[in-house]
Amino acid sequence: MKLSKTEEQVMQYLWKLNKAFMKDILSEFPSPKPATTTVATLLKRMTDKGFVNYKLYGKSREYYPLIKKTDYFSKHVNGLIKNFFNNSATQFASFFTSETNLSVTELEELRKLIDSQIKEQKK
Amino acid sequence: MKLSKTEEQVMQYLWKLNKAFMKDILSEFPSPKPATTTVATLLKRMTDKGFVNYKLYGKSREYYPLIKKTDYFSKHVNGLIKNFFNNSATQFASFFTSETNLSVTELEELRKLIDSQIKEQKK
DNA sequence: AACAATACTCTACATTTGTAGAAACAAAAA
DNA sequence: TTTTTGTTTCTACAAATGTAGAGTATTGTT
Structure with missing residues (x-):
């Protein structure tokens, strides 16, 4: 399984931040920022593909990369x-x-x- | 514009052969070879994208790469x-x-x- | 407690990609 | 010349990708 270009971009941010909440990732994006739902979708797909996991903090997720x-x-x-x-x-x-x-x-x-x-x- | 993975593969063959007819490309593929129509489609798309051109020899085309x-x-x-x-x-x-x-x-x-x-x- | 801001899931939809059948046609073979 | 073979275009369709609205749940704010 492989990441798509955009997913790779998000991965990039995750690698940089080590771990991050949605909003942290979002704020890494340069303008024009994508819609939150877009990033959410990407994170979901990446999680499904097994490249990302998260820790729950209440309702929010702190995402982190599973691959170096x-x-x-x-x-x-x-x-x-x-x-x-x-x-x-x-x-x-x-x-x-x-x-x-x-x-x-x-x-x-x-x-x-x-x-x-x-x-x-x-x- | 960019080539997809499979198109890159065909490009690879074209670079190797310098110029080639359909069948030459086809025979470069390892088994199981794709259907001819598949390769034809790829070549068409690559031509559309501007990575490939061809010389007509009667009805057949001798394809060649436009990019080194x-x-x-x-x-x-x-x-x-x-x-x-x-x-x-x-x-x-x-x-x-x-x-x-x-x-x-x-x-x-x-x-x-x-x-x-x-x-x-x-x- | 009522409201606004967040984050998430579901759904959606246009494009791109991988793959190939059907039909058209020309060149080569029989 | 009839048949076979190779080549191309058209059409098709499923999967993946880019993008985001609607709806829902949650949490922080007046």
Whole structure:
């Protein structure tokens, strides 16, 4: 099961807030905000799909994500890689560095990251 | 305008083949192959959306992509980055290196890539 | 206690997507 | 030339998605 684009948006807010009531989510939306019922519907669907759960506080629900952003994401990215780069992460990386117009500073940062990643794994 | 998942699949084949008749595309599909009419519908929709065009050969059409894979893709990835990493490519890269379980060799390759990228940009 | 603000469920409806049959037609094969 | 095969358009239809009104319950406010 998968989230639709809009549901993903709501998920985004949930990840950011960790937990939130309707109104918190609503106030995250930029104008023009969707109708409350729209968000309610989305939350219901997301709950049905098993991505979200909630704690009851009286009548109100405090929603929280059931999936970590990174987890959801790595699935996502892996699908992407599989689909577009015949399953080669390096190929993807290559594409990524050349096409994502990172600045030199960013690239250097990235290299640092990779270095520590390498050290990490060589342990 | 955007391609749906299945349309993306067909696009994939088109990118691979450069140009193709119905049957070529059809034969790319793994079993169970979809009905020809299904693929026909998809191609029509893709043409309508402006992602594909064709050359007529008698009655048959030789389809070809109007968008380069990398172009389509960078848009895609940029959307992804925007959506999930508050528009920070470095954040994404960081995620990418730590979560995509690349091997040391792959990481080293990647570093090499970044290095040349840096050199490239410093010019 | 009466009212206003909230949150939730139900219902609804237009679009988009996945999938394919039926019909039309042309090119290739028999 | 009659038949078969491939290709396309039309039509169809169910599921998913985006969006929200109506109605109902609840809680905070005068």
